Amino acid sequence: MKRGEVLQLKIEDLAYGGKGVGRRNNEVLFVKGGLPGDLVKVQVIKVKSSYSEALVLQLLQPSPQRVVPACPHFPVCGGCKLQDLNYATQLTYKGRQVKNHLQRIGGFPHPPVKEIIGSEHTFYYRNKMEFTFSTLAGQPILGLHRLGSFSQVFDLKRCLLQSELSNQILAQVREFVRRRGISAYDLKEHKGLLRFLTIREGKHTGEVMVSLVTSEERFLEMSELAQTLAGEFPQIVSIFQIINPRKASIATGEVKLCWGRPAITEKIDGYSFSISPNSFFQTNPYQAGKLYQLVRDLSQLKGTESILDLYSGTGSIGISLAKSVRQVIGIESQEAAVIDARRNAELNGISNCRFIQGEIRDILPRLKERPELVVLDPPRAGMHPKARKALLKVSPPRIIYVSCNPTTLARDLADLSTQGYGLREVHPLDMFPHTPHIESVALLEKI
Secondary structure (H helix, E strand, O other): OOOEEEEEEEEEEEOOOOOOEEEEEEEEEEEEOOOOEEEEEEEEEEEOOOOOEEHHHHHHHOOOOEEEOOOOOOOOOOOOOOOEHHHHHHHHHHHHHHHHHHHHHHOOOOOEEEOOEOOOOOOOOOOOEEEOOOOOOOEEEEEEEEEEOOOOOEOOOOOOOHHHHHHHHHHHHHHHHHHHHHEOEEEEEEEEOOOEEEEEOOOOOOEEEEEEEEEEOOOOOOOHHHHHHHHHHHOOOEEEEEOOOOOOOOOOOEEEEEEEEEEEEEEEOOOEEEEEEOOOOOOOHHHHHHHHHHHHHHOOOOOOOOEEEEEOOOHHHHHHOOOOOOOOEEEOHHHHHHHHHHHHHHHOOOEEEEEEEEEEEHHHHHOOOOOOOOOOOOOOOOOOOHHHHHHHHHOOOEEEEEEEOOOHHHHHHHHHHHOOOOOEEEEOOOOOOOOOOOOOEEEEEEO
């Protein structure tokens, strides 16, 4: 295989991340833009020792699983990469990818992977979206990042991930900003005011939070904008300015309430949850209810257990288990999330949940409780090695691992399996239809 080489290829598989997989003899090619069943003409753009990468030059014969994307911004947008693959086929390959990762990375020859749990809502399922300000032809634009780019933004007209209300709010903000001539932040020059617009929705409550992320606190038009949005959209109950003067392109920082309440409320599975601007909450509340039920089913609780909820976030998993156990102890590093978790326990009348702020590797060695079950939901990077070490010293009889990344899940499960834990069940769950992301819930038991 040579860089620049053009060849005809049949796409046979779908890799984690959304690239098609083809083979020439024993050589593997990852093809950007290829879907299983496609016959394509491709050009090799990168050659490695164990694989090559290629781009589609021409679709010679489309896969029977291809569909017409519903989004007007496909494929310019870097979000819903799999929108041109029918949803049933997406689920098939996502379930297969979890199994493949456990085999190749985890070293499990026959991983107990169950059938993937699909979503009834394949559009308008997200409760949070972050939109980026930029400048085009001398005027501010507001949208999402172009596919494969961290700096280029396209002016969004309509997104199918959150809601039509979200699209209307975005349009109103963009019109206001243009009318008042407010500058967008420039990533290269590090000048300009507006960085991000974040919209959060309670899908089951209808409550909406709007946050404007700025590079500095001075924003003379913020009060006028807040009044405009509140008057136009009665669903909005919270409006914030978040100040991030750092070069890091993140939508967090110092929080300033400009209008309304300090949090919105969401209801999932019969429980109410308070969500503040900087705290983490499951992005797909429809599938989150299925996830919590799955965790409860795998827990097989008798009512006397003490449970550790690691990476507890705003406490949603621990709170959903609390009525079926003796006590829940949650550990979370983010202060805002811990504050929300404590508020959420109170909001739901839960008195047997305790939430501790700190790093797992520091808190676990100090705990005197020896739990019968540990539930953990780490970020995409998985468990820190020191956190895994601390968990193994606690040595709980059972562990339920909730993961959003099959790669780090396989790595961590492999480590736990060498330390005396047997992998009993793995349940893939599709939290993000039309994207390559995969959620999984794994049950381990002490051998």
